Amino acid sequence: MEKKTILFVDDEPNILSGLQRMLRSMRKTMSFQFAESGTAALEILASEHIDVVVSDMRMPGMDGADLLTAVQKQYPHAVRIMLTGQADEGAIMRTVGVVHQFLAKPADPDILKQVIKRATVLQDLMADKQTKELVSSIGSLPSLPKMYSMLQETLKDPDCSLADVAKIIEQDLAMTAKLLQLVNSAFFGLYKHIESPSRAVNLLGLDTVKALILGVGVFSELKSPGSKIFDVNKLWYHSMATAAFAKIIAAQETDDKEMIDNAFIAGLLHDVGKLLLFSRMPEKYEQAVTLAMESHCSLEEAERQIFGACHGHVGGYLIGLWGLPGPVVEAITFHHSLDSYPEPSFCPPIITHAADYIYYQLNRGDCIGEPRQLNEYTLEQLGILDHVERWVELCLETQNRCEEDDG
Numbered sequence: 001m002e003k004k005t006i007l008f009v010d011d012e013p014n015i016l017s018g019l020q021r022m023l024r025s026m027r028k029t030m031s032f033q034f035a036e037s038g039t040a041a042l043e044i045l046a047s048e049h050i051d052v053v054v055s056d057m058r059m060p061g062m063d064g065a066d067l068l069t070a071v072q073k074q075y076p077h078a079v080r081i082m083l084t085g086q087a088d089e090g091a092i093m094r095t096v097g098v099v100h101q102f103l104a105k106p107a108d109p110d111i112l113k114q115v116i117k118r119a120t121v122l123q124d125l126m127a128d129k130q131t132k133e134l135v136s137s138i139g140s141l142p143s144l145p146k147m148y149s150m151l152q153e154t155l156k157d158p159d160c161s162l163a164d165v166a167k168i169i170e171q172d173l174a175m176t177a178k179l180l181q182l183v184n185s186a187f188f189g190l191y192k193h194i195e196s197p198s199r200a201v202n203l204l205g206l207d208t209v210k211a212l213i214l215g216v217g218v219f220s221e222l223k224s225p226g227s228k229i230f231d232v233n234k235l236w237y238h239s240m241a242t243a244a245f246a247k248i249i250a251a252q253e254t255d256d257k258e259m260i261d262n263a264f265i266a267g268l269l270h271d272v273g274k275l276l277l278f279s280r281m282p283e284k285y286e287q288a289v290t291l292a293m294e295s296h297c298s299l300e301e302a303e304r305q306i307f308g309a310c311h312g313h314v315g316g317y318l319i320g321l322w323g324l325p326g327p328v329v330e331a332i333t334f335h336h337s338l339d340s341y342p343e344p345s346f347c348p349p350i351i352t353h354a355a356d357y358i359y360y361q362l363n364r365g366d367c368i369g370e371p372r373q374l375n376e377y378t379l380e381q382l383g384i385l386d387h388v389e390r391w392v393e394l395c396l397e398t399q400n401r402c403e404e405d406d407g
């Protein structure tokens with residue numbers, strides 16, 4: 001495999017030389033470049049191919065936020081990582097939607113290595129010829145749903161209030177109606193009726209509501225034709241359920257709120273590649289579905305035969321370009337191919353994979369083609385294979401509650 005090039009940007013020479021030492025063991029598979037300012041970094045980017053940019057936030061002149069925003073515009077396929085200190089809260093808000101991953105400074109060497117390895121695999125995907133060709137044959141890609149990007153913009157202002165957020169949502173009546181319908185569904189088990197977006201944000205948290213808005217936005221933006229072979233409504237239900245299951249699994253294993261939120265978003269969007277392929281090339285997608293059913297292979301295998309890439313990779317590619325958090329992009333990309341996910345730990349890719357598997361265990365009739373297999377090997381390695389039984393019980397409880405609610 002081609003060597004990946006990682007560019008580090010920091011105005012402190014000591015930090016750069018420390019990084020150089022820390023990363024020595026990785027030089028067989030990667031090459032490293034170092035720049036002492038944003039301007040110097042852009043010069044390097046203009047003269048050679050860079051796969052991953054890791055930048056410090058605070059630098060004189062062009063700061064990390066400005067640099068990575070420029071990188072996103074000019075080199076959208078480079079993975080962008082930011083090192084931040086304690087006082088960088090405002091800067092973090094400024095780069096939501098730009099940075100794939102934030103790392104606290106000083107970076108723990110093992111975590112830094114893990115993040116870089118994962119970033120290069122993600123970059124492989126963003127640069128994968130077949131996926132790229134497929135995506136470009138689709139024509140223009142959908143952009144980030146409008147309301148979601150408006151919310152992101154508003155949230156960049158440190159003085160923005162809950163009322164500001166609610167006001168944006170309320171402007172769109174159709175979105176408000178859908179959002180309230182969702183938050184009142186038994187998936188959230190709130191046992192009380194929520195009548196306004198601001199209540200929803202209060203009870204569920206801004207991140208969950210934002211994720212729902214993104215999900216609703218993506219599904220309504222990617223208009224799909226009616227089809228007897230592929231049912232988009234079913235896909236939406238599956239996505240909602242997988243999101244709820246992913247949240248349950250994550251909350252069962254960790255208190256890390258960011259991980260729980262990312263698992264939820266990843267569950268909601270994990271099959272966005274299916275939606276993208278079906279909405280843009282419906283006949284071909286129906287062919288893939290038919291192939292999976294008739295030849296008893298998995299849907300991913302059939303997609304690879306018909307399109308040259310599977311929905312995980314196509315979806316991950318799109319969401320990667322949108323600048324969603326790295327763990328979410330990784331989860332979408334690898335939910336059917338955990339074997340090629342580097343350095344597995346308990347994280348959104350594993351959670352999404354398990355949530356998707358559990359959904360089809362509980363709803364066997366919904367599975368197109370060969371049933372999903374659980375990647376027992378990876379779960380065993382992480383010492384959590386015997387937790388799956390409990391996860392299934394918890395997910396089943398939620399699903400039963402939802403069915404009671406419907407009936």
Ligand SMILES: [Fe+2]
Nearest residue numbers: 270271335336
């Ligand atoms: Fe999938």
Ligand SMILES: [Fe+2]
Nearest residue numbers: 238270271356
């Ligand atoms: Fe799925």
